[in-house]
Amino acid sequence: MQNRFGRDAFALLVTAGVLVWLTPLVISTYTLTVLIVYGMLALSLGLIWGYGGILCFGQAAFFGLGAYTYAIAAINIGESTLPMLLAIVVPFVFAMMLGAMMFYGRLGDVYVGVITLVVTLILFRFINSTAGPQFVLGKARLGGFNGIPGFQTLNVPGSPDSYIWGDGLYYFAAAALVVVLLLVSWLLASPFGRIAVGIRENETRMALMGYDVSARKTLLFALGAAIAGLAGALFANWAEIVTPSLFSLGQSAEIIIWCIAGGLGTRSGPIIGAAALAYLKFLLGQQTLVDNTVIMGLILVLFVLFLPKGIVPAVVSGWTMLFGRRGAGKAAALRRNRAGRGAVNHG
């Protein structure tokens, strides 16, 4: 087990290194940074949905919460290290409370979906209505639908004047994504991750084996939120403004589309899905012939109908079918079975 994680980590570092080095030759680092942020956001949902079986319709809530936490804290503190940490901790704690409420109540799939959706809406409505001067946190005005501009962006820890921006922010975001991905891989290889997959496959059985299902789901949910919060903080640094649209339902929908298209139950799937679709949207935004919502909608419908497992699992199984040696293919299939095939549990 430990060995496999080591091999995984090595492969991941090499791939990431090559990608980080090569892609700026094709796409500007400014665009790449946001693709990385979206990749991290998709990974956060991919973790809780693909491995934990928790369909959260409001992952954007944690994304927005992270971004707002960063912005508000950065204005008040004037330095970026502590706000970055807060942007991870606040969504984590918030999701902990929300998750405890849902999972200790033993709510089913649909109800978890509805509640997360409603909570996102509450946040969206609330932030949208805070335009007045009475909504102030410390030195930061919440600004309603105008959002919060002009906060301290990322700087080298300890020296608020040396900003990390442009290429620097790109390398920082890429490094953050790699670290998160390593942590997620480690988590999934650990007993906690194995049991999370077990809960996804059969909740009752895991409960009967003596695992505290509610506590584990709550923790996994909160970890997903923490990753989304970090993505939010990075996004705030990239955009240099935070607006209520971060909380919008459209944002939540996009995260779900990325995960579905990329492939659930894989680590790379959501990231690839997010980067590819966000880049596609960016390209589509440069033409006016077809509204890009149409394309996004079509992609979601077609994927659900024809490729419900997503790109990455389809490519992997195609690869093993074509090129896999018999033994190797079998071993890979066995491994995949042990890791869980990644299909959502359609209850």
Place this chain on the structure above:
Amino acid sequence: MDLFAVILVEILYSIASLILISAGLAVVFGMMKVINLAHGEFMMLGGYATIVAVNQGINVFIAMLVIAPITVGLIGLVVERLVIRHLYGRLVDTMLATWGISLLFIGLATMIFGNTTTGISTPISGFPVGAYQINGYNFFIILVAMVLVLGLYIVLKLTRLGLIARGAMQRADMSAALGYSPSRIYMATFFCGAALSGLAGAVLAPLVGLVPTSGGAYIAKAFITVIAGGPSLISGLASSAGLFGVTSQVFAFSISPMAGEIALLVAAVVLLRLMPQGITGRFFKGKV
């Protein structure tokens, strides 16, 4: 006294509009266990159908009560045949597919009608009550909602068609064995649900400025009302719409309209936590 009358009308109106917004979704979810996230966009299309028809010189009531429901019903029929019928029984997948459909409709509406606000004026004028002004159109909406609930009840409970539909929903195999095609019944039910959504969108169109994204404002409310209502279609719809309507209006009048909106959402979260099966999962069991 006047204020009391105004508040009473507002509360009734709020309940009625919640019923209207949710009826289409309730039929589709309550009968077929399909959560149609494109419901809001069906309403938006109903609104546009009305506006286009009125601009062609058709009487506004005919446009709202006849043309819009039929148009949207037919669109729903196409959607059901092309997408949803492949996904029956896969709750999460239908949610995702219908979400995709909703994005598709938003995009198409933006391409056709543009990203600008359109609207028509309310066909019924307001009248004063003491020092206050009441919107006469509110009474029309209350009336439509009452007729709708009554009509649904009569169709489902007292007609043979309703009996067959309810039977097919409970045991599709049994009704197939008795000679009714479940596929056709699902199709017809989805048509009715979509038509109800179109009707709601049309009736509410004069009150709101319509943009291609207006559907999003309805879907969450409709979704909450239906889920909180629980398994019984009509009593669930009426009870949860009543509860949420009163809650939101009380908060709206005592604090602010925004507080009303947020109170509704908080009430929904608390309610679902206490009664995960919805109101009719605990009370009024076995009613329609």
